[in-house]
Amino acid sequence: MANAERLDRERVIKAAVELLDSDGLDALSTRRLGTVLNSSPNVMYWHVGSMENLVGLATDQVFAELTLAIEGASWRDDLAQTARDLRLLFSRHPWLTEAFSTHPRIHGPAIVRFQNHLLQVCSRAGFEGFDLDWAGASVFTQVLGDAWGRTPSPMPKDRTTTPTEIVEQVRGDLADYPLLLERYEALANADPGTVDEASFEFGLTVLLDGLQARLNQRPPAP
Structure with a gap:
């Protein structure tokens, strides 16, 4: 076997991400x-x-894949693009869903960068105080x-139930419920596939409309 000197932190994290991508969170172990x-x-x-720290490191590693550009014509454009890019990230790494559900304190440079990006876009929209925090969190x-x-439900490999x-x-x-x-x-x-995309876009539009309505409720500046 290789000794400890031949390994480094980056190699371990890279191997962890590959294992998570192929087999999921339950498959991750030191063995x-x-x-x-x-x-x-x-x-x-x-x-x-x-192991908890390793999950956080792996999560932060994949969050570094996000571009997080602020270049849209409006805050809505940038927030919508951020949501779509994040959705693609979750699609490429399905284990992220369970990681955030079971490890709520995940932290790291790339995640901090993502959180700051959300704050910048929502601040540009005009949100302030706790509304600024909540607006970004609602997108995530x-x-x-x-x-x-x-996330697909576990099913026997020899059995697929059609809609x-x-x-x-x-x-x-x-x-009794026609x-x-x-x-x-x-x-x-x-x-x-069509329903899946339309459902996400529907929810995203409703969310952005709700955020806009919240901004419109602000009292006029003195």
Whole structure:
């Protein structure tokens, strides 16, 4: 096996991200990393400390992928683009959803940069005080909720339930709820990718409209 001198913090974090991308958060362990890096599992702790710290380091590593440019025609454009870029990040690294749900104190330079970006865009819009904090947080929460909703449920590898089969399974339970049954059937017959994108854009537009309405409620300047 390789000794500790042949490893460094960057290699361990890179290996952790690759393992998380391929197998998810539950697969991350010092034993798995030791196997990947051909080293003793205990050596990992010399470079990254605890497993919780490693999750934070891996999360911060992928957040560095965000461009975070402020160049739109309006604050709405920049905030919308930030939300879309963040959504793509969650799509590339699905384990981020669970990471933020189970490790709420994740911190690091790239995450701080992202938080500051949200504050800058929302400050440009005119938010102040706690409204400034909450406006940025609402965007992150919107994307996190979308990512959580798109996380597939564990299913046997030899079994895939189609939307039509799901409708048939619940049809009896929805006999007294015709509107709900109608919406189940409509979704079953729609293209999943199109619905997924339209659903996110709908929620994002409603959020931005709500933020604009909040700004419009401000008392006029003296």
